[in-house]
Amino acid sequence: MMDGSFPPPPKARSREALTREAFEARLRAIGAARYHDRHPFHARLHGGRCSPDEVRAWVINRWFYQSRIPMKDAAFMSRVEDPALRREWRSRIENHDGSDGAPGGIARWLTLARAVGLDPDYVASGQGVLPATRFAVEAYVRFVRDMPLLDAVASSLTEMFAPKIHADRIEGLLRHYPFADETSLSYFRTRLSEAPKDVAFGLAWVLDHADTAEKQDAAAAALTFKTDVLWSQLDALWGAYVEGRVPPGAWTPGEGLA
Numbered sequence: 462m463m464d465g466s467f468p469p470p471p472k473a474r475s476r477e478a479l480t481r482e483a484f485e486a487r488l489r490a491i492g493a494a495r496y497h498d499r500h501p502f503h504a505r506l507h508g509g510r511c512s513p514d515e516v517r518a519w520v521i522n523r524w525f526y527q528s529r530i531p532m533k534d535a536a537f538m539s540r541v542e543d544p545a546l547r548r549e550w551r552s553r554i555e556n557h558d559g560s561d562g563a564p565g566g567i568a569r570w571l572t573l574a575r576a577v578g579l580d581p582d583y584v585a586s587g588q589g590v591l592p593a594t595r596f597a598v599e600a601y602v603r604f605v606r607d608m609p610l611l612d613a614v615a616s617s618l619t620e621m622f623a624p625k626i627h628a629d630r631i632e633g634l635l636r637h638y639p640f641a642d643e644t645s646l647s648y649f650r651t652r653l654s655e656a657p658k659d660v661a662f663g664l665a666w667v668l669d670h671a672d673t674a675e676k677q678d679a680a681a682a683a684l685t686f687k688t689d690v691l692w693s694q695l696d697a698l699w700g701a702y703v704e705g706r707v708p709p710g711a712w713t714p715g716e717g718l719a
Contacts, residue, residue: 509637
């Protein structure tokens with residue numbers, strides 16, 4: 462321009478949000494590419510190739526994740542002003558903590574711990590959990606506590622992909638491991654009926670509220686983050702107990718046995 466000033470930059474064109482169907486397909490594609498059913502540790506576990514101590518290490522470390530699920534859900538609910546959303550979400554806490562004297566998912570996981578030869582009190586103490594497991598799980602709790610509600614709900618949508626892995630796990634463990642029976646695997650059997658309700662609500666809520674391209678990007682990023690949380694736990698297990706690089710303070714075979 463003659464006066465030496467520069468013209469204003471062109472305005473960025475706003476992107477249109479995907480349709481509801483296309484956005485759901487985007488979310489499901491994240492699971493197809495990144496869910497931890499693709500991790501080689503699960504192929505090893507479900508195929509009967511894990512040693513008893515590798516199974517015990519998995520039970521100990523996965524317990525830490527299970528134990529923090531009701532804590533992250535309580536943190537989420539503490540920020541929710543909508544009573545309808547709180548009413549719907551609180552069943553997730555009951556599913557894991559139990560209610561009216563009925564055991565929940567955490568108690569069922571400790572039943573599995575006993576079945577594989579571990580002292581449930583040792584497992585519940587959190588001793589021996591891998592540092593990487595602890596860091597990943599605590600990062601997930603902080604994410605749900607601190608990020609926008611849409612991001613927090615979207616991060617839970619890994620549940621969309623869980624029924625298949627639970628079914629594969631039940632089949633593989635029953636086929637290959639002597640500890641496996643209907644009692645020891647009750648956690649996974651119960652989740653086959655609990656998870657679909659949570660998935661239906663969470664997915665519908667995200668599809669309803671991710672009504673701009675930017676919000677859809679944020680929800681997709683949150684789901685991707687959660688797949689990273691799950692994947693990193695199995696990477697840590699593989700390095701420590703398949704490759705034998707157990708870090709200081711983590712569980713070592715022979716500890717915590719029943």
